[in-house]
Amino acid sequence: xxxxxxxEKMGLKKGPWTPEEDQVLISYIQRNGHGNWxxxxxxxxxxxxxxxxxxxxxxxxxPDIKRGNFSRExxxxxxxxxxxxxxxxxxxxxxxxxxxxNEIKNVWHTHLKKRLKQNQVTPAMTTTNGESYDFSxxxxxxxxxxxxxxxxxxLESPVRAPTSPQPSSSEISSVTSASTSTQIGGANDxxxxxxxxxxxMESFPLIDExxxxxxSGFLPDDYSSNLSELSGFNLDTQxxxxxxxxxxxxxxxxxxxxxSHVDNGMDFWYDLFIRAGGAEELPDF
DNA sequence: AACTTCTGCAACCGCAGAGGA
DNA sequence: TTCCTCTGCGGTTGCAGAAGT
Numbered sequence: 001x002x003x004x005x006x007x008e009k010m011g012l013k014k015g016p017w018t019p020e021e022d023q024v025l026i027s028y029i030q031r032n033g034h035g036n037w038x039x040x041x042x043x044x045x046x047x048x049x050x051x052x053x054x055x056x057x058x059x060x061x062x063p064d065i066k067r068g069n070f071s072r073e074x075x076x077x078x079x080x081x082x083x084x085x086x087x088x089x090x091x092x093x094x095x096x097x098x099x100x101x102n103e104i105k106n107v108w109h110t111h112l113k114k115r116l117k118q119n120q121v122t123p124a125m126t127t128t129n130g131e132s133y134d135f136s137x138x139x140x141x142x143x144x145x146x147x148x149x150x151x152x153x154x155l156e157s158p159v160r161a162p163t164s165p166q167p168s169s170s171e172i173s174s175v176t177s178a179s180t181s182t183q184i185g186g187a188n189d190x191x192x193x194x195x196x197x198x199x200x201m202e203s204f205p206l207i208d209e210x211x212x213x214x215x216s217g218f219l220p221d222d223y224s225s226n227l228s229e230l231s232g233f234n235l236d237t238q239x240x241x242x243x244x245x246x247x248x249x250x251x252x253x254x255x256x257x258x259x260s261h262v263d264n265g266m267d268f269w270y271d272l273f274i275r276a277g278g279a280e281e282l283p284d285f
Numbered sequence: 286a287a288c289t290t291c292t293g294c295a296a297c298c299g300c301a302g303a304g305g306a
Numbered sequence: 307t308t309c310c311t312c313t314g315c316g317g318t319t320g321c322a323g324a325a326g327t
Contacts, residue, residue, distance in 0.1 A: 016295070016321085038312065054313080055296065090315060101315075106294055291325070298318075306310080 013047045017056050021046060025053055026061055059100045066098025070107055078104055079112055 013021075028044035034057065037050035046053060059065075070078070074096060081092045089101035089108075096104065 014297075036312080050312085051298090052296075058314095059295075087316065102295075105316075110293055287327105289325100289327075292323090293321105295321090296319085299316100301313105301315085303313085304311090306308105 011047065012041075012049050012052075014052070017060075021048070022056070022061060025057060029057060029061075055102075059102045064098055065100065070099075070111075074099070075107070075112060078108060079116065082108065082112075 017025075024044055024046055028040065028046075032043070034040055034054070037054045040046075040050055041048045041053050044053075048056075077096060078092060081095060085091050087105075089105045093099055093101040093104050
């Protein structure tokens with residue numbers, strides 16, 4: 001624990017990388033990999049600290065880095081994931097192949113935050129006592145759980161990680177993505193407030209650490225800007241119903257529930273919400 | 286054309302967790 | 307168990323180019 005001793009300041013270069021330095025780093029890593037970042041610059045003959053090398057490699061030089069502008073779909077994915085995960089840029093980046101946490105962080109601060117502000121996004125939610133929740137202000141960081149977002153009144157039983165294999169893209173193909181048509185901040189924004197759909201906040205399960213982490217298996221590693229994949233739904237080949245592969249505490253989903261209307265990631269969360277609250281009938285939107 | 290302000294983004298800094306000795 | 311090192315993360319800074327005056 002404790003702070004890592006920073007690189008010896010003396011004699012080490014800071015600031016922008018030159019193409020020559022990039023080339024040295026790339027060829028060294030291609031030849032030797034990056035076992036020890038601290039030792040790497042010395043071995044590679046770079047006058048940089050290991051931290052700087054690591055950052056340069058991860059954010060810029062890795063072969064699978066996708067450069068250029070973010071697509072509308074990517075931006076909306078970021079907005080949704082940020083709504084769920086907060087400023088956990090690395091977790092968000094894990095769901096956007098080819099994008100780095102730094103890049104996402106930058107795009108959030110320079111574009112998306114402003115856009116959301118302009119659109120005044122305040123998705124409302126209502127509890128059983130009629131209290132209205134504003135996600136943007138009530139999803140808070142629980143100090144006892146580091147930076148996990150929490151929603152007041154939603155702490156009871158844990159949502160457990162699925163034990164079954166994750167669905168492939170083809171398996172969940174019946175859940176069509178409509179992410180590009182998702183309205184951010186518009187009249188169709190996520191309002192879980194409806195006579196028919198209102199459900200108990202108290203019965204909503206605890207979303208614990210494993211829920212948010214990769215190892216939960218809940219969010220597929222190969223998630224590739226397709227919001228339907230975010231939902232992680234599985235297709236029951238016998239019934240042709242789409243089922244959500246999570247929450248062991250819900251042993252069986254009602255078999256008569258085709259979920260074809262669940263057409264984007266946010267709808268999934270809505271659906272999760274409904275089901276966790278007692279598997280009530282899903283309303284038509 | 287010159288200067289100022291704004292914007293975007295690469296890179297840095299410091300903290301904290303993991304894991305080994 | 308404690309200490310130490312390494313790594314990863316998120317917040318912040320500072321520079322360069324664009325836009326505005």
